[in-house]
Amino acid sequence: MNLVRRLSLYLLAAWVALTLNFILPRAMPGDPAQALYARFQGRLDPEALGALRLTLGISDAPMFEQYMSYLGQLARGELGTSLVYFPAPVGEVIGVGLGWTLFLAGGALIVAFALGSGLGAWAAWRRGGWTDTLLPPLLSFLGAFPYFWLAMAAAWFFGVQLGWFPVRHAYGPEVTPGWNLDFAASAVRHALLPGATMVVASLGGWMLTMRNTMVGVLGDEPVRFGLARGLSPRRLFVDYALRLALLPSLTSFGMALGFVLSGALLTEMVFGYPGQGMLLLQAVRGQDYPLLQGLFLTITLAVLGANAVVDVLVVALDPRARS
Amino acid sequence: MSRGDLRSRVGAALLLLFVLVAVAGPWLVADPVALVAKPLEPPSAEHWLGTTGQGQDVLAQTVVGARSTLLVGVVVGILVVALGAAIGATAGFLGGVADLVLGLVINVSLVMPGLPLMVILAAWLPPGPVTMALVLIFTGWPWHARVVRAQVLALRNRDFVAAAVVRGEPTWRVVAVEILPNLASLLGSSAVGATLYAIGAQVGLEFLGLGDLASVSWGTNLYWATNDSALLVGAWWTFVPTGVCLALVGFGLALLGFALDERANPRLAVSSSGAPGPTPVERTDG
Numbered sequence: 001m002n003l004v005r006r007l008s009l010y011l012l013a014a015w016v017a018l019t020l021n022f023i024l025p026r027a028m029p030g031d032p033a034q035a036l037y038a039r040f041q042g043r044l045d046p047e048a049l050g051a052l053r054l055t056l057g058i059s060d061a062p063m064f065e066q067y068m069s070y071l072g073q074l075a076r077g078e079l080g081t082s083l084v085y086f087p088a089p090v091g092e093v094i095g096v097g098l099g100w101t102l103f104l105a106g107g108a109l110i111v112a113f114a115l116g117s118g119l120g121a122w123a124a125w126r127r128g129g130w131t132d133t134l135l136p137p138l139l140s141f142l143g144a145f146p147y148f149w150l151a152m153a154a155a156w157f158f159g160v161q162l163g164w165f166p167v168r169h170a171y172g173p174e175v176t177p178g179w180n181l182d183f184a185a186s187a188v189r190h191a192l193l194p195g196a197t198m199v200v201a202s203l204g205g206w207m208l209t210m211r212n213t214m215v216g217v218l219g220d221e222p223v224r225f226g227l228a229r230g231l232s233p234r235r236l237f238v239d240y241a242l243r244l245a246l247l248p249s250l251t252s253f254g255m256a257l258g259f260v261l262s263g264a265l266l267t268e269m270v271f272g273y274p275g276q277g278m279l280l281l282q283a284v285r286g287q288d289y290p291l292l293q294g295l296f297l298t299i300t301l302a303v304l305g306a307n308a309v310v311d312v313l314v315v316a317l318d319p320r321a322r323s
Numbered sequence: 324m325s326r327g328d329l330r331s332r333v334g335a336a337l338l339l340l341f342v343l344v345a346v347a348g349p350w351l352v353a354d355p356v357a358l359v360a361k362p363l364e365p366p367s368a369e370h371w372l373g374t375t376g377q378g379q380d381v382l383a384q385t386v387v388g389a390r391s392t393l394l395v396g397v398v399v400g401i402l403v404v405a406l407g408a409a410i411g412a413t414a415g416f417l418g419g420v421a422d423l424v425l426g427l428v429i430n431v432s433l434v435m436p437g438l439p440l441m442v443i444l445a446a447w448l449p450p451g452p453v454t455m456a457l458v459l460i461f462t463g464w465p466w467h468a469r470v471v472r473a474q475v476l477a478l479r480n481r482d483f484v485a486a487a488v489v490r491g492e493p494t495w496r497v498v499a500v501e502i503l504p505n506l507a508s509l510l511g512s513s514a515v516g517a518t519l520y521a522i523g524a525q526v527g528l529e530f531l532g533l534g535d536l537a538s539v540s541w542g543t544n545l546y547w548a549t550n551d552s553a554l555l556v557g558a559w560w561t562f563v564p565t566g567v568c569l570a571l572v573g574f575g576l577a578l579l580g581f582a583l584d585e586r587a588n589p590r591l592a593v594s595s596s597g598a599p600g601p602t603p604v605e606r607t608d609g
Contacts, residue, residue, distance in 0.1 A: 009427075009430055009431060009434060010434060012427070012431050013431045013434045013435050016431055016435070017435065017440075020440075020443075021443070024443065024444070024447045025447065140574075140577065141570070141574060144569075144570040144571075144573035144574040144577060145566055145569065145570040145573070146523060146526055146527065146530075146566070146569060148527070148530060148545075149545065149562070149565075149566040149569065149570075152545070152548070152549065152554060152562050152566070153559075153562075153563070153566065155554055156554050156557065156559050156562075157559075160554065160555060160556075160557050161557060167554075167555070257436075265438060266527055266530065266531070269530075269531070269549070270549060270554075280442060280531070281531060281532070284442070284446060284531055284532050284533060285532055289446070289447075292442070292443060292446055293443070295439065296439045296440070296442065296443040299436065299438075299439040300435065300436055300439050300440070303436040304434060304436075307434060
């Protein structure tokens with residue numbers, strides 16, 4: 001598909017998300033916004049209450065005017081005040097969480113993609129070998145468990161029973177956050193177990209995608225031509241087949257991003273990992289609607305943006321996609 | 324017996340087992356919400372799968388939970404495909420402006436990440452099974468609409484469709500009687516995939532605390548298992564039974580789906596000939 005068309009699709013989706021976020025609190029039956037406003041009336045100072053009114057849309061101004069001031073607020077990056085983390089602004093709360101999620105889910109995504117694609121390519125190269133016959137059913141069985149359930153099982157077995165890994169939070173209480181080696185080591189140690197469960201849960205999908213494409217590519221002209229020229233199998237595998245087969249996987253990399261991120265959110269909740277998922281959980285349980293709306297917007301926009309980047313990347317790497 | 328046969332039989336047997344449990348099970352076990360013993364007791368002769376953090380029987384909760392989880396899963400799975408097929412077939416058959424508009428709606432809905440959308444919808448709507456179903460349907464249909472639209476586009480210009488149009492059959496009849504029956508096996512495998520999606524997403528949302536926490540389902544079982552910090556004291560029996568059931572149902576559905584896929588698209592069956600099968604990226608969040 002034409003790149004410009006795809007990019008405008010993402011823009012349109014972003015606008016739909018923004019607008020949905022505006023409409024939902026205003027259109028709900030029974031007006032939960034009013035109820036929430038009433039609930040916090042005694043507990044918040046007048047200024048925060050005013051901000052809450054704005055985010056929840058309790059206003060007598062005409063809809064169009066409200067919509068315009070809502071868009072203006074977003075453009076200035078104002079997402080309201082969090083109720084759970086009162087009086088911190090939502091933007092600040094999300095900023096901290098976003099860093100941890102990118103670290104954990106981003107790392108897991110890259111590892112799963114590289115490892116899964118590698119295994120898939122190998123399975124196709126050695127068709128009928130043990131990677132091809134044993135691994136796919138095993139991985140799809142593991143993939144049948146919900147992400148977060150695998151996380152629970154891993155936390156219980158490796159964390160609590162064996163005591164190999166910490167099971168709560170992103171770093172230990174004994175280190176001070178900052179750019180020092182102790183902190184980095186602690187952060188990595190805390191990310192290993194949740195990261196590993198995400199890799200295990202998503203590995204099967206990457207492997208199957210890569211294997212199926214690779215099987216097709218291996219029968220293609222360029223590879224057969226290389227074979228006829230007497231190239232070494234290694235050269236043939238890396239320079240010819242792998243490069244050709246990687247492109248479809250890259251496209252699904254973008255598509256799978258939203259899926260992986262969703263899985264990451266639920267995994268974070270299990271481990272009490274202080275990223276977007278944990279914030280989401282706290283926002284739901286504390287009925288922190290401003291935070292919930294802010295999270296919805298940032299996660300949606302992040303996924304759309306990442307998809308756009310991947311699409312541009314595919315066009316840059318594959319001359320055939322440019323026409 | 325071919326490999327495909329074996330797979331679909333194992334899948335169907337697994338699913339049949341769980342449907343039986345969902346239908347008859349609740350009459351055979353004790354009250355799942357009654358406080359019957361001390362909290363977090365390990366499995367014993369009296370309570371085969373132990374007790375929860377509140378002292379309820381885990382076996383009863385697992386069996387009773389199957390009913391609501393599977394019911395919502397199957398109903399939503401069918402409705403998701405029905406809605407997707409209706410929209411996709413309309414777009415594909417009418418063409419022109421209708422196709423342009425509906426195609427845009429489908430594509431925009433496809434690129435929207437599912438979980439955040441589900442969470443924000445479920446958070447604002449009053450909690451309950453109807454909300455759950457609506458949210459899952461609202462986020463699940465676009466993929467099926469896209470697949471059906473492509474198929475209808477391919478079938479629209481066939482002679483038998485043109486003949487029906489010339490005979491003066493109304494548009495809805497042409498779509499419903501002439502075109503959709505050709506897609507029966509595709510719709511069947513889509514419904515299996517959609518059921519898998521509905522169960523996973525529903526359990527994920529309930530795990531987040533967005534379901535009806537007073538009811539007993541597999542999602543709320545897992546919610547309470549983490550909420551009562553059973554995990555940290557090593558009470559594996561509070562979450563393992565539910566998770567294994569979920570995985571077995573998921574595995575059964577996946578096996579059945581593979582078999583139906585091969586029937587819908589015979590090329591997939593000859594995987595060893597090197598045919599590069601399509602790589603469906605299902606939006607199965609949670």
